[in-house]
Amino acid sequence: MMLDSILFYFFAVLAVGSAILMVTRRNAVHSAVFLISTLLATAGIFLQLQAEFLFVVQIILYVGGIMVLFVFVIMLVNLDVAVRQMKFNRQSWVAGLLALVLGGLAIVVFRSGGGAFNLMASPVTTMPPNAEQVGTVLFQKYFLPFEIASILLLVAMIGAVVMAKRKI
């Protein structure tokens, strides 16, 4: 129980701190590195929640796939000009304030209405063996959504190729 909370606070502080640094850094490469740190911390949270399969998927797919794509595009797009210019846009004060108001509103709603679901109590159930269970449920109960997701990926792949092609 003690180890649980130590792990949670470690990964939570790492995730939130890296996320704040990601949003405020001027250089896009630094932002990408801090986003990778946030995603790894989130993977740690998944492991702490006993979701081993999603822990591995998060690292392989997000950190290994999507972030490499981002870094690659940062390399292709010349950012030397953008580094010297203003980071935030003109309406940033209003936008940031409104986002904080949205967060406060969510906290108020959760505090007043969240009691209906008994969220404060810690559950006692333990998870079944994870990867096996995920595979069984994914290929039996959610088989049609799985196939639709594969078609979505195919369409996105063709779309990205066509979009980045020099001459169509």
Next chain:
Amino acid sequence: MLPVSYYIYLSLALFIIGVIGVLTRRNVIIILMSIELILNAVNINLMAFSRMWGSVDGQIFAIFIITDAAAEAAVGLGIIIAFFRNRPTVLADEMDLLKW
């Protein structure tokens, strides 16, 4: 396991930081990265509820969200490259070709 509310507050914090990033930054690539952060915050929520009920359905939904994030990143970065070829800028408020 800790109470689910801890995870909800963590997820909310990451979500709000992502929203601030989308609304205030000028660089389009960082805006796309903030969207990834928002999707990631949603995944933490799904995982916490999945653990709370002791069922893996939430994790399946998280897999679909990760698939969606990958598709969105691929198409979005393709659009950025195609745009950059026509007008060499990555700043969102200079992309005003359709602005009246």
